[in-house]
Amino acid sequence: MTGPLGVAIVGCGTISHQYLANLTAFPGVRVVACADIDPERAREVAARYGVPVAVAPEEAISHPDVELVVNLTIPAAHASVALAAVRAGRHVYNEKPFTVDRESGAELVEAAAAAGVLLGSAPDTFLGAGLQTAARLVAEGSIGTPLTALTLLQTPGPESWHPSPEFLFQRGAGPLFDMGPYYLTALVTLFGPARRVAAVGRRARRERVIGSGPRAGTRFAVEVPTHTAALLEFAAGQAATMVFSFDSPLCRAGFIEITGTEATMEVPDPNAFGGEVRLRRAGDDEWVPVPTTGSTAGRGLGVLDMAQAVREGRPHRATGELGLHVLDTMLAVAESAERAEFLPIGSTCPVPAPLPEDWDPHAVRFG
Structure with missing residues (x-):
């Protein structure tokens, strides 16, 4: 056709x-x-x-x-x-x-x-200008050999603004499965596939309350962990420390830093298509912005x-295949938190x- x-x-x-x-x-x-x-x-x-x-x-x-x-x-x-x-x-x-x-x-x-x-x-x-620029910088060797990553997502949870948030606290969701795909997809496209993981998970409250819309004030059950912290090792040898939380009064989201042998790179919010990429090499006193190219549609x-x-x-x-690998990785994170051990x-x-x-x-x- x-x-x-x-x-x-x-x-x-x-x-x-x-x-x-x-x-x-x-x-x-x-x-x-x-x-x-x-x-x-x-x-x-x-x-x-x-x-x-x-x-x-x-x-x-x-x-x-x-x-x-x-x-x-x-x-x-x-x-x-x-x-x-x-x-x-x-x-x-x-x-x-x-x-x-x-x-x-x-x-x-x-x-x-x-x-x-x-x-x-x-x-x-990851097809947006921000993450595409970051991927090109890694491929070009701008940070040297990639070594580690730090990611952070902390929010009070989506029930305050979402009119029907129950599904975000059920099996297949929670901060790990709802927001984890953005961060893990970004890292897999920068580092390659993951190899093993260790994690812990917590559930702060067994019920939450809808905060907006026609059903505001309605209570609903929380079925999954609302805070997960993971240590992830990639097949190529890099390591990542990752936090996914719906339990924090302080909202900090979109944080990814990639450290290489020559520089650290600040990567844009993986839940967005644009954003600023910045580098900080050894001896630099300030972050240096890098122009991004690509679509922000x-x-x-x-x-x-x-x-x-x-x-x-x-x-x-x-x-x-990429979506399945990210899913497999998130499931391994959740299982590691339950079993308290490294899992492949x-x-x-x-x-x-x-x-x-x-x-x-x-x-x-x-x-």
Whole structure:
């Protein structure tokens, strides 16, 4: 096929607005349908973004003009929705986490390979200007040999602002599985795949209270650790110290530092597409900013790169293998915290190729 790639959005919750704002503006894709288990929500979102069709998820997956399904359902539904789309011959891009367990993730990767379709996974923030610039600096040797990383995410938790936060405190979420994919994906794209991990986890409260929206004041159960600290070793020998917490009154997020033999690099927030990259070499009194190049368009870059890969017959970058390795690593972190021991990480993945520095998502067209 030629022309813009036909896309269906399945799951019209909060995150869908960030995707739709971009995907409806990229000439390389055409959003054909919005779908949700709540028909009214699908209609409202479709109308807001000028999408012609609002249907149930199964109808969107089988729509004749849909070539790629963007799966924005809750984590517990990622595997089943994606597998249905793959079996229907559709390419699939899953929101993070890839799935909620290794078995369903591996089944999905195998099914996509057997069906001859592409499989992608969020986050695609590593395709933004900030992390692409950081990756080029590492590859060019600007910090010498990479040795270690420090990452930090501390917030009070999303229940204060999210109108329906319960799923963020259920299996497949919590700070590790909700925010960990951004930090781990960034490190894997900079260092390569992880090898083993040791971790501790804590749950500060068994209940939380919704702080905004029509259900403000509603209490709900917390099912997962809300603070996780991990020591991670990579296959190439680097080490990372990582903290993921929803228990801190002090909000500190987006912190990544990479230390090499020649310099330390301050990496932008991995939950953003832009940001400043700074270097500090031995003897420097101050951080030195490095100009960034690339796109800051936002969520959907991974979908567009997949569309381009489909049309050009080349590999894409935000792959299912990368998403599965990040999931495997997070599961190993959680299991290590439960068992109080170092655990190996059994999976691996290829490191994504860099984007061309002049890649412009608004200039990608087909036919």
